[in-house]
Amino acid sequence: xxxxxxxxxxxxxxxxxxxxxxxxxxxxxxxxxxxxxxxxxxxxxxxxxxxxxxxxxxxxxxxxxxxxxxxxxxxxxxxxxxxxxxxxxxxxxxxxxxxxxxxxxxxxxxxxxxxxxxxxxxxxxxxxxxxxxxxxxxxxxxxxxxxxxxxxxxxxxxxxxxxxxxxxxxxxxxxxxxxxxxxxxxxxxxxxxxxxxxxxxxxxxxxxxxxxxxxxxxxxxxxxxxxxxxxxxxxxxxxxxxxxxxxxxxxxxxxxxxxxxxxxxxxxxxxxxxxxxxxxxxxxxxxxxxxxxxxxxxxxxxxxxxxxxxxxxxxxxxxxxxxxxxxxxxxxxxxxxxxxxxxxxxxxxxxxxxxxxxxxxxxxxxxxxxxxxxxxxxxxxxxxxxxxxxxxxxxxxxxxxxxxxxxxxxxxxxxxxxxxxxxxxxxxxxxxxxxxxxxxxxxxxxxxxxxxxxxxxxxxxxxxxxxxxxxxxxxxxxxxxxxxxxxxxxxxxxxxxxxxxxxxxxxxx
Amino acid sequence: xxxxxxxxxxxxxxxxxxxxxxxxxxxxxxxxxxxxxxxxxxxxxxxxxxxxxxxxxxxxxxxxxxxxxxxxxxxxxxxxxxxxxxxxxxxxxxxxxxxxxxxxxxxxxxxxxxxxxxxxxxxxxxxxxxxxxxxxxxxxxxxxxxxxxxxxxxxxxxxxxxxxxxxxxxxxxxxxxxxxxxxxxxxxxxxxxxxxxxxxxxxxxxxxxxxxxxxxxxxxxxxxxxxxxxxxxxxxxxxxxxxxxxxxxxxxxxxxxxxxxxxxxxxxxxxxxxxxxxxxxxxxxxxxxxxxxxxxxxxxxxxxxxxxxxxxxxxxxxxxxxxxxxxxxxxxxxxxxxxxxxxxxxxxxxxxxxxxxxxxxxxxxxxxxxxxxxxxxxxxxxxxxxxxxxxxxxxxxxxx
Numbered sequence: 001x002x003x004x005x006x007x008x009x010x011x012x013x014x015x016x017x018x019x020x021x022x023x024x025x026x027x028x029x030x031x032x033x034x035x036x037x038x039x040x041x042x043x044x045x046x047x048x049x050x051x052x053x054x055x056x057x058x059x060x061x062x063x064x065x066x067x068x069x070x071x072x073x074x075x076x077x078x079x080x081x082x083x084x085x086x087x088x089x090x091x092x093x094x095x096x097x098x099x100x101x102x103x104x105x106x107x108x109x110x111x112x113x114x115x116x117x118x119x120x121x122x123x124x125x126x127x128x129x130x131x132x133x134x135x136x137x138x139x140x141x142x143x144x145x146x147x148x149x150x151x152x153x154x155x156x157x158x159x160x161x162x163x164x165x166x167x168x169x170x171x172x173x174x175x176x177x178x179x180x181x182x183x184x185x186x187x188x189x190x191x192x193x194x195x196x197x198x199x200x201x202x203x204x205x206x207x208x209x210x211x212x213x214x215x216x217x218x219x220x221x222x223x224x225x226x227x228x229x230x231x232x233x234x235x236x237x238x239x240x241x242x243x244x245x246x247x248x249x250x251x252x253x254x255x256x257x258x259x260x261x262x263x264x265x266x267x268x269x270x271x272x273x274x275x276x277x278x279x280x281x282x283x284x285x286x287x288x289x290x291x292x293x294x295x296x297x298x299x300x301x302x303x304x305x306x307x308x309x310x311x312x313x314x315x316x317x318x319x320x321x322x323x324x325x326x327x328x329x330x331x332x333x334x335x336x337x338x339x340x341x342x343x344x345x346x347x348x349x350x351x352x353x354x355x356x357x358x359x360x361x362x363x364x365x366x367x368x369x370x371x372x373x374x375x376x377x378x379x380x381x382x383x384x385x386x387x388x389x390x391x392x393x394x395x396x397x398x399x400x401x402x403x404x405x406x407x408x409x410x411x412x413x414x415x416x417x418x419x420x421x422x423x424x425x426x427x428x429x430x431x432x433x434x435x436x437x438x439x440x441x442x443x444x445x446x447x448x449x450x451x452x453x454x455x456x457x458x459x460x461x462x463x464x465x466x467x468x469x470x471x472x473x474x475x476x477x478x479x480x481x482x483x484x485x486x487x488x489x490x491x492x493x494x495x496x497x498x499x500x501x502x503x504x505x506x507x508x509x
Numbered sequence: 510x511x512x513x514x515x516x517x518x519x520x521x522x523x524x525x526x527x528x529x530x531x532x533x534x535x536x537x538x539x540x541x542x543x544x545x546x547x548x549x550x551x552x553x554x555x556x557x558x559x560x561x562x563x564x565x566x567x568x569x570x571x572x573x574x575x576x577x578x579x580x581x582x583x584x585x586x587x588x589x590x591x592x593x594x595x596x597x598x599x600x601x602x603x604x605x606x607x608x609x610x611x612x613x614x615x616x617x618x619x620x621x622x623x624x625x626x627x628x629x630x631x632x633x634x635x636x637x638x639x640x641x642x643x644x645x646x647x648x649x650x651x652x653x654x655x656x657x658x659x660x661x662x663x664x665x666x667x668x669x670x671x672x673x674x675x676x677x678x679x680x681x682x683x684x685x686x687x688x689x690x691x692x693x694x695x696x697x698x699x700x701x702x703x704x705x706x707x708x709x710x711x712x713x714x715x716x717x718x719x720x721x722x723x724x725x726x727x728x729x730x731x732x733x734x735x736x737x738x739x740x741x742x743x744x745x746x747x748x749x750x751x752x753x754x755x756x757x758x759x760x761x762x763x764x765x766x767x768x769x770x771x772x773x774x775x776x777x778x779x780x781x782x783x784x785x786x787x788x789x790x791x792x793x794x795x796x797x798x799x800x801x802x803x804x805x806x807x808x809x810x811x812x813x814x815x816x817x818x819x820x821x822x823x824x825x826x827x828x829x830x831x832x833x834x835x836x837x838x839x840x841x842x843x844x845x846x847x848x849x850x851x852x853x854x855x856x857x858x859x860x861x862x863x864x865x866x867x868x869x870x871x872x873x874x875x876x877x878x879x880x881x882x883x884x885x886x887x888x889x890x891x892x893x894x895x896x897x898x899x900x901x902x903x904x905x906x907x908x909x
Contacts, residue, residue, distance in 0.1 A: 335795040356786030368794040
């Protein structure tokens with residue numbers, strides 16, 4: 001092998017007993033584009049945080065060598081001084097500052113604390129030329145689209161004499177033109193001698209730009225190959241990404257599927273800020289009584305956006321389409337309409353959208369259906385506690401009392417409280433968004449059991465999940481979403497991780 | 510009565526069946542402050558019947574405003590305008606009687622309507638235009654103060670009729686007579702209050718038992734009954750020694766009970782807490798957050814009108830400088846009473862106890878003859894200490 005610029009060896013990183021990285025090794029050659037692939041939660045981002053000093057040296061095991069010397073980064077500043085710059089998926093620009101100010105933020109062109117604006121703007125102009133961005137350097141960043149902001153981030157990295165540039169999902173929020181431009185730019189930087197690591201879910205894209213690809217799965221390096229190798233196919237990538245046996249993690253269930261309950265036709269939604277960008281394209285799907293339907297898609301594919309725009313238009317602009325229940329059109333224009341029509345949505349981010357952590361368990365459980373425990377606007381606190389106790393029993397929420405703040409419970413039990421809240425609206429259609437995220441294995445099994453029980457009671461259930469194994473274990477039928485479109489409708493018997501992954505990664509044709 | 514009714518609220522209001530250490534701690538702090546002044550700094554003068562009576566009528570406005578403010582703060586907003594609003598509505602109310610020749614009841618009605626209208630105006634900007642409440646009410650603070658000066662042409666309107674002045678400054682007639690210089694009617698109210706409290710506690714416990722839900726231990730239960738009843742009786746005894754029951758005390762009692770009920774027992778109250786605790790989650794649960802915001806401001810506008818009537822009647826005149834710094838007294842009371850700056854937490858009972866802490870400090874320091882400039886310094890430090898204590902406490906218990 002030729003000149004190795006970065007060598008990471010046997011990296012192990014634990015989070016309170018859980019191994020996020022379990023002996024990852026990575027070799028990156030000088031002047032190449034190195035792609036990193038893996039499922040959500042495989043450990044890619046954690047690895048990059050270890051590399052860039054977000055997790056300081058001593059916080060993990062293993063060695064890092066950069067430019068032939070061992071390095072010990074204590075902060076991002078340390079890694080940047082060495083020439084390693086990471087551009088995160090969520091861009092970190094200050095919207096009200098100009099492009100030039102952003103490029104030199106924290107690294108101002110100044111002498112004795114006084115900024116030299118001529119120098120700043122002249123150098124920024126040079127950098128914009130290098131990244132191919134035709135904007136005035138005095139433009140405020142908030143006037144730029146995501147694609148252009150991405151280029152400002154790269155210009156900022158270049159201003160720091162970067163040797164190794166890390167891009168985390170750089171095209172996730174970009175349209176095709178912007179993505180193509182960005183990939184060209186990355187190739188250009190490589191030709192100038194800058195090494196790049198690119199993390200992406202979009203396999204065609206990564207195969208197009210990378211010289212070498214490393215696949216990470218469950219915190220381990222499972223495959224590394226150069227694009228010059230004979231077998232560099234997409235199917236090799238997919239096999240490496242998912243290749244794990246389906247464990248016996250799921251309680252058994254015999255599906256008893258009835259009539260169609262819920263149908264969505266030609267659903268469209270645009271991005272709420274960037275209103276020209278379509279986030280959900282003509283989505284149509286249906287769910288039957290007693291059926292568990294999975295939604296598989298990579299992060300940013302539009303799963304949550306679809307669900308949130310359906311549920312009371314809580315996401316998106318210019319939302320259009322039809323929602324039918326038992327063949328009749330219903331309104332889900334407001335959250336109250338949706339609830340009244342028997343639709344419940346258990347949100348993805350329970351801390352942000354699901355729970356009032358400082359309120360009691362009981363108050364959270366009755367929160368979406370206070371009518372049930374009140375008369376003429378007056379709540380019967382005893383009824384409320386009784387309702388809460390009922391769910392504490394039936395979902396076995398582990399707590400000594402339902403009158404303590406829900407924030408004191410473990411993740412799994414918090415999730416059960418959110419579930420209780422929505423079951424208490426007596427829904428016919430239940431949309432569960434990442435129902436087991438941040439929940440330990442035991443509680444996962446319990447939640448799967450609850451889902452199965454609800455299905456056997458005849459409810460129509462939609463489960464959105466990033467974990468393919470979870471969908472394969474739970475769902476009777478799985479829809480795949482890619483870039484806002486429903487790209488597949490696969491029966492459980494015919495579903496394999498490889499097939500789903502393929503449907504999830506199809507680009508726009 | 511304020512103190513007794515406060516305790517009553519603390520005990521009755523919680524959906525929780527555990528002893529809430531924070532509530533009792535706050536009450537204990539009030540008792541300690543009262544004891545310090547009574548036995549240490551003022552040689553027993555603080556709780557002399559006349560001073561005791563004064564304590565209530567002098568601080569009634571803080572309690573009224575704090576009740577409105579606690580709802581605003583739970584929802585995650587602030588209202589800086591209530592002091593100016595008190596002055597402006599006081600002016601309107603006096604004008605109605607003296608200039609327009611309206612009867613007292615009409616003046617009161619107009620005041621309340623103006624208060625609600627001003628609240629609706631502010632609520633509109635906060636809820637629907639989404640201008641931060643800090644800005645809306647800061648603007649209001651300037652606008653209403655200016656208008657008060659305009660309405661009063663810079664001066665004062667006095668000569669208000671007796672029936673108006675009675676609201677904030679007089680006592681209920683001693684129609685049952687006296688025994689040993691004690692007003693019987695006031696004593697009767699005290700006894701009825703204590704019995705009512707005991708009865709409501711037993712009823713609530715019986716309900717819980719009937720449904721086999723957990724209850725407080727017997728020691729705590731009876732201890733609470735004895736302490737609260739004793740405090741109510743002492744309270745009534747002191748008042749009976751000096752003119753009896755002020756009208757304004759009845760008003761406070763009604764307001765405290767009503768608003769505790771609204772916050773603890775109604776869907777509207779629950780929505781305020783849900784919104785303050787997590788606005789997104791509340792929206793996703795179908796809470797109409799904009800309308801809740803709107804009505805919170807209509808409510809505090811109306812309560813500011815009540816405070817204006819009480820203040821104007823006690824002073825016997827409308828003054829353009831009335832209500833100065835009232836908003837800060839109310840805000841301080843709410844935070845001393847355990848509300849959280851980021852919203853979602855707070856109680857009427859806490860706000861009332863906070864108002865009493867401020868009131869006792871005012872009264873006690875005045876009796877001691879402390880200069881009013883130093884009184885401000887001391888009150889400021891107490892506010893800072895109370896909230897600092899609360900913040901560190903919450904951090905330790907990991908609930909913030």
